[in-house]
Amino acid sequence: MNFYAIRAIYRFEMARFGRTLMQSLASPVLSTSLYFIVFGTAIGSRIGAIDGISYGAFIIPGLVMLSLLSESISNASFGIYMPKFTGTIYELLSAPVSWAEALVGYVGAAASKSMILGALILVTARLFVPYEIAHPFWMVAFLALTAVTFSLFGFIIGVWADGFEKLQIVPLMVITPLTFLGGSFYSINMLPPLWQKIALINPVVYLISGFRWSFYGVSDVHVGVSAAMIGVFLVACLLLIRWIFKSGYRLRN
Amino acid sequence: MTPIISIRGLSKTYASGFEALKHIDLEIRRGEIFALLGPNGAGKTTLIGAVCGLVRPSGGSIHADGHDIARDYRAARTKIGLVPQELSTDAFETVWATVSFSRGLFGKPRDPAFVEKLLRQLSLWDKKDAKIMTLSGGMKRRVMIAKALSHEPTILFLDEPTAGVDVELRRDMWEMVRGLRASGVTIILTTHYIEEAEEMADRIGVISRGRILLVEDKAALMAKLGKKQLTLHLQAPLAQIPAAFAGEPLELSADGNALTYTFDAQSEATGIGALLRRLNEQGIDFKSLQSSESSLEDIFVSLVREQA
Ligand SMILES: Nc1ncnc2c1ncn2[C@@H]1O[C@H](COP(=O)(O)OP(=O)(O)O)[C@@H](O)[C@H]1O
Ligand SMILES: [Mg+2]
Numbered sequence: 439m440n441f442y443a444i445r446a447i448y449r450f451e452m453a454r455f456g457r458t459l460m461q462s463l464a465s466p467v468l469s470t471s472l473y474f475i476v477f478g479t480a481i482g483s484r485i486g487a488i489d490g491i492s493y494g495a496f497i498i499p500g501l502v503m504l505s506l507l508s509e510s511i512s513n514a515s516f517g518i519y520m521p522k523f524t525g526t527i528y529e530l531l532s533a534p535v536s537w538a539e540a541l542v543g544y545v546g547a548a549a550s551k552s553m554i555l556g557a558l559i560l561v562t563a564r565l566f567v568p569y570e571i572a573h574p575f576w577m578v579a580f581l582a583l584t585a586v587t588f589s590l591f592g593f594i595i596g597v598w599a600d601g602f603e604k605l606q607i608v609p610l611m612v613i614t615p616l617t618f619l620g621g622s623f624y625s626i627n628m629l630p631p632l633w634q635k636i637a638l639i640n641p642v643v644y645l646i647s648g649f650r651w652s653f654y655g656v657s658d659v660h661v662g663v664s665a666a667m668i669g670v671f672l673v674a675c676l677l678l679i680r681w682i683f684k685s686g687y688r689l690r691n
Numbered sequence: 692m693t694p695i696i697s698i699r700g701l702s703k704t705y706a707s708g709f710e711a712l713k714h715i716d717l718e719i720r721r722g723e724i725f726a727l728l729g730p731n732g733a734g735k736t737t738l739i740g741a742v743c744g745l746v747r748p749s750g751g752s753i754h755a756d757g758h759d760i761a762r763d764y765r766a767a768r769t770k771i772g773l774v775p776q777e778l779s780t781d782a783f784e785t786v787w788a789t790v791s792f793s794r795g796l797f798g799k800p801r802d803p804a805f806v807e808k809l810l811r812q813l814s815l816w817d818k819k820d821a822k823i824m825t826l827s828g829g830m831k832r833r834v835m836i837a838k839a840l841s842h843e844p845t846i847l848f849l850d851e852p853t854a855g856v857d858v859e860l861r862r863d864m865w866e867m868v869r870g871l872r873a874s875g876v877t878i879i880l881t882t883h884y885i886e887e888a889e890e891m892a893d894r895i896g897v898i899s900r901g902r903i904l905l906v907e908d909k910a911a912l913m914a915k916l917g918k919k920q921l922t923l924h925l926q927a928p929l930a931q932i933p934a935a936f937a938g939e940p941l942e943l944s945a946d947g948n949a950l951t952y953t954f955d956a957q958s959e960a961t962g963i964g965a966l967l968r969r970l971n972e973q974g975i976d977f978k979s980l981q982s983s984e985s986s987l988e989d990i991f992v993s994l995v996r997e998q999a
Contacts, residue, residue: 440765446795450784457783525779529838532743533796534768691705691737691746 443535447543451517455551462551463558466505470559473501474566477623488625489656494567499650500622501563506556506581507588507617507642511609514548514592519599522689531690537683541593548589549582556581569653576661577652583668584645590675597679597688616642626658641667693757694718695846695877696742701751703737703901711737713901715751719846719879724872726892727881734901735881736776739848743773755846769798772844774835776851776881782824786815789823790837797842806841812867813837829860836867847871849880853887865891897994904994913984920983921952921963926976933973939966950977 455462478494485493521527530540563569571577599605620642626634637643638659648664651657657664682689696719703712711734719725727735740746742753744764753760758767781789790806810816813833818826823834832852839847849868853861868878868891882888888895889909896906905912928947940953954961970977 440798442795442798442800446792449795450788450792453788454783524781525775525777526781528745528773528775528779529793529796531745532768532771532773534765534798535796536765686747690744691740 440535440539443533444539444543444546447530447535447540448547451544451547452550454517455513455547462509463555466509466555467558467562470501470505471562471566473497474563478566488628489654491654491656492567495569495654496625496650497623498560498563498567498569499653500617500620500646502556502559502581503584503620503642503646503649504614504617504622505559506552506584507613507645508609509552509555510548510585510588511592511595511613513551514545514589515596515599515605515609516592517544517548518593518596519605522596527689537680540683541590541679545586545589545593548592549585552585552589553581556585571653572655573652577649580645580649580652580664580668583665583672584649587668587672587675590672590679594675594678594682597682600688613642616640617646621646621658641671644668692721695721695756696879697754698738698742699752701738701741701753702749703734703741703746704749711901712741712748715901715903717896717903717906719877720894722872722875722877723893724868724878724880724891726888726895727879727898728883728885728888728895729881729898730883732900733898735898736850737901738898739773739850739879739881743771743848744768765798769842770844771846771848772839772842773848774832774839774850774852776854778828778831778835780823780831780834782822784823785820786810786823786826786834786837787819789834790841793838794841797844799842805843809837809840812870814863828855829857832856832860836864840871845875846877846879849878851881851883853882853884899994918953918955918984919961921954922981922983923950923952923970923977924948924979924981925950926978929975933975935969935973950975 474494474497477497482493482497487493488496521530595605595608619637620640621637626637626643626647629637644659644664644667647658648661648668651661651664681687696717698715698717701712701715701717702710704710715738717738727738729735737746741748742755742760744760755767756770758764758770760767784792787806787810790810791801794801794806807816810819813836815830815833815837818830823831826834852864856864868880872878880887880891892909894906895909895912897904925948929943929950930947932941932943932950942951942953943949944951952963952966954963
């Protein structure tokens, strides 16, 4: 085990985070605050409670997930894309580092960052809406699992991308719509029956539902199904990354 | 003594179908400075990349210090440091942070005293807290050398180390390379400057179009393939080479004041004695004479031309 390498990569990535602390944290916190003001306070006061939860409180888990997903993906994809772009990746490729070690360093750092952000958003939300967390352990578990899984996914995008457009396109064109349509702002049960079925194709539905369950004990789909879906996605990402390193896809000539 | 690097049957075909290395066999001796000499596009960077793990070989095997670089990559790579041809650095990092990062990446515990010594050797110490983007090109190259040496490798690859480098850095670099060799490090450098190979190397391998054309001790190479020239400065200019010398390897300078005779330095009979006697018979007198050896450059050009 090359522990020193994991530590070096992790520190390097966290240092980058530290340098851009304001950008990394301020903009997601600001945009989340705006959501609370608009949807939670202004419009939310005219929307009835959903499943017995006030609308302002109802949207918290979805908003955290929204930021968590996009930040995990962008942190991790940027982390591996930049060395490819500047050419400094030669060092990683020539180092005595296994793919699993590199992954722990890069993905660990990306997931740490987005978890810090998630916690910060939860704290910010508390300023607007009083809420309780029914299952704190599961809340943290969902937060961590989601952060890791989507950081892995971001890592794949970063390896695959050969330009800045590609780096942006997946979060923008895929993740954002899926999150908005995944029940951040409404319960899937509020949709007409056909759309409820269609919505279940969307993996983000399971994330938000499970996460919301950890807060309020109510969910659109069974929490076990949510956990299983995240697990499946996590394993799929891991297998794909293993293949990337073994085959050298877009990393080695 | 077992070679420190042993390459057998190495070939590389890029995804484009281009065959950059064609069945390379090469052994690098422990502790030597080996120069891989070849024109642009010969396959030098590809060869280094294959040893260091940047390029996936299409065939063949590579051992570094006894370790198979694919199966036992950890042990092999720990021994190797690489300064690539391209300048690529992390713009926003400080010199100290980037060199410490490299040391960790290669599995070594922190050692501030060693990093300090390294930075001082490379005249980087007073820049240790500077962001890399604020450094000049030459300084950046020093940083890349420091990164490559940060984990105390026993094998160092320098890919075109002096391309675009100023005189001072070049001198420092050669001094450093000699110092490293004295401490037991094996150095493999690539270059397309013949003077560089001539000046630095113990042995020279010539590569062209993905093939190693020859590997030779520098001195032996010079002696084996080297031609010598004898130049005679004449008392009186000649209009042309006298007919009696037709077919001899003689050339007359444009002003008619000098005759140049080319001969094989290694051969038993250089023909110089006979030449001087015959010149005397013809009444051609000379003021002075001087002999010179041909440089590696001439050897190199003739080798590559032979292949073409
Ligand atoms: N990634 C690549 N894909 C296809 N061909 C390549 C690639 N990299 C290098 N080549 C080709 O392989 C040959 C050898 O390149 P290289 O090893 O860089 O030569 P050198 O370092 O001796 O100048 C060149 O003709 C180059 O165009
Ligand atoms: Mg090259």
